[in-house]
Amino acid sequence: MSLVLHDYELDSDSYKVRLLLSALGIEYSKVAVNVHPGHEQRSPAYLRLNPLGNLPILVDGDTTLRDSGAILCYLARLHDGDGQWLPADSQRFGEVMVWLFFASADLAPATLARLHDMLEVPADRDAAIAASRRAFRIMDDHMTKRELEGFAWFVGDHATLADIAVFPAIALSRDFGVDHDEYPALRRWMRRVRTIPGFITMPGIPDYH
Amino acid sequence: MGFAAGWYALALGDGLEPGTSAGTQLFDKELVVWRDASGASHVWEDRCPHRGMRLSFGFVRGNHIACLYHGWQYDEAGQCRHIPAHPSLEVPETIKVPTYASVEAAGMIWVQSAPEATEPPPADFAAVPVRSLYLDRAPEMVALLLEAGLAGSFESLSSSTFGIALDGADLFLALQPYGAERSALHIARTGGDLSPKDIAVWAEDLRATLEALPAIAPASAARQAGALA
Ligand SMILES: N[C@@H](CCC(=O)N[C@@H](CS)C(=O)NCC(=O)O)C(=O)O
Ligand code: FES
Numbered sequence: 375m376s377l378v379l380h381d382y383e384l385d386s387d388s389y390k391v392r393l394l395l396s397a398l399g400i401e402y403s404k405v406a407v408n409v410h411p412g413h414e415q416r417s418p419a420y421l422r423l424n425p426l427g428n429l430p431i432l433v434d435g436d437t438t439l440r441d442s443g444a445i446l447c448y449l450a451r452l453h454d455g456d457g458q459w460l461p462a463d464s465q466r467f468g469e470v471m472v473w474l475f476f477a478s479a480d481l482a483p484a485t486l487a488r489l490h491d492m493l494e495v496p497a498d499r500d501a502a503i504a505a506s507r508r509a510f511r512i513m514d515d516h517m518t519k520r521e522l523e524g525f526a527w528f529v530g531d532h533a534t535l536a537d538i539a540v541f542p543a544i545a546l547s548r549d550f551g552v553d554h555d556e557y558p559a560l561r562r563w564m565r566r567v568r569t570i571p572g573f574i575t576m577p578g579i580p581d582y583h
Numbered sequence: 584m585g586f587a588a589g590w591y592a593l594a595l596g597d598g599l600e601p602g603t604s605a606g607t608q609l610f611d612k613e614l615v616v617w618r619d620a621s622g623a624s625h626v627w628e629d630r631c632p633h634r635g636m637r638l639s640f641g642f643v644r645g646n647h648i649a650c651l652y653h654g655w656q657y658d659e660a661g662q663c664r665h666i667p668a669h670p671s672l673e674v675p676e677t678i679k680v681p682t683y684a685s686v687e688a689a690g691m692i693w694v695q696s697a698p699e700a701t702e703p704p705p706a707d708f709a710a711v712p713v714r715s716l717y718l719d720r721a722p723e724m725v726a727l728l729l730e731a732g733l734a735g736s737f738e739s740l741s742s743s744t745f746g747i748a749l750d751g752a753d754l755f756l757a758l759q760p761y762g763a764e765r766s767a768l769h770i771a772r773t774g775g776d777l778s779p780k781d782i783a784v785w786a787e788d789l790r791a792t793l794e795a796l797p798a799i800a801p802a803s804a805a806r807q808a809g810a811l812a
Contacts, residue, residue: 515787518783519780522713522779522783523780555605555608555717556717556767558595558715559598561603561605562603
């Protein structure tokens with residue numbers, strides 16, 4: 375077994391993969407990439423692993439994968455025999471996919487706003503924040519209706535990849551000045567995410583105790 | 584027009600679980616609403632006396648709220664009781680978080696915006712809490728648009744509370760003047776049996792309407808309301 379995650383501690387996409395690996399209890403080794411200030415992810419050696427020049431990158435024997443959503447699905451398919459995280463049932467599977475694509479497209483402005491404020495990555499900050507708030511509102515409306523129908527998670531009746539994929543953007547939103555005041559259903563759901571066995575934090579997501 | 588000092592809803596009561604806290608704002612002032620382990624709710628200034636961290640970022644431990652930054656702990660009266668860096672210190676009485684009078688009524692947590700307000704606290708009545716709706720719109724304008732009937736056949740119960748009949752259900756809405764350009768509407772069902780989920784869907788439409796309607800002047804609101812009466 376030689377599962378290697380090329381990782382950056384402050385990267386919210388790398389965190390999604392660390393979180394799932396921890397929840398699944400999978401052993402792996404971590405290579406810390408010097409993103410700031412080194413931009414090592416854009417070095418020639420790293421561009422050969424991932425021409426997009428971003429993280430995370432997962433290497434599993436002959437398999438090299440980029441994109442946190444793809445890596446989450448790969449790990450779930452390989453190591454989650456019960457199909458908890460990536461359900462086999464087509465309806466549930468489709469619903470999980472909706473939130474995985476939402477995480478990579480509609481929550482991208484939240485990732486950008488955070489990188490802008492923390493690492494001075496160039497961005498139209500106002501536009502990124504407005505788009506982040508639109509996405510968080512969609513998430514809060516969803517969880518509001520889910521709770522009113524007696525459900526606790528984004529999809530189905532237990533935690534799935536959907537919850538892991540959308541969690542970091544809102545949990546880290548204070549890094550770019552968006553408070554949780556307007557998202558009461560997400561506030562409650564974030565407390566539930568913290569109770570997932572194997573849950574781990576990252577810098578910016580406080581450990582409660 | 585502005586809002587007088589008085590009682591304003593800040594949250595739905597059952598949305599705040601025991602042992603949790605939430606940040607909010609009233610007239611742009613940051614407040615923390617929290618529920619202790621025994622179930623009692625509290626509304627305080629959301630600012631730790633130590634270095635000014637928002638207390639709503641911290642966590643509730645039993646009947647104390649602990650600051651995320653350096654772990655100072657405050658009891659139900661806002662009095663600091665424990666400083667981890669100086670565990671044996673008898674904490675001076677002067678280290679205290681300013682607190683607000685608050686009550687729970689009609690399924691909502693209400694705060695008295697200023698101690699000099701003389702209005703009695705809101706009456707309690709049976710209500711099924713549905714959801715809190717946050718709007719990017721000035722609270723004065725939200726009140727005007729609701730009073731003018733431009734977003735539905737609302738009835739003004741006070742300057743910040745409204746009623747509406749919807750598909751056989753009676754709804755009660757309490758307006759929270761969150762900030763200069765932001766508002767919240769806390770929504771409960773007071774009669775009928777329309778499902779909370781259906782009311783939540785209606786509320787999303789109400790938010791879209793209230794955010795999109797062109798601004799109106801107070802006089803025209805009065806005229807509109809008169810014409811409808
Ligand atoms: N600085 C004062 C009290 C402040 C204090 O408690 N400081 C500790 C832990 S709670 C700390 O880590 N302070 C970090 C800081 O000063 O920013 C002292 O140590 O007498
Ligand atoms: S700021 Fe709250 S304990 Fe230091």
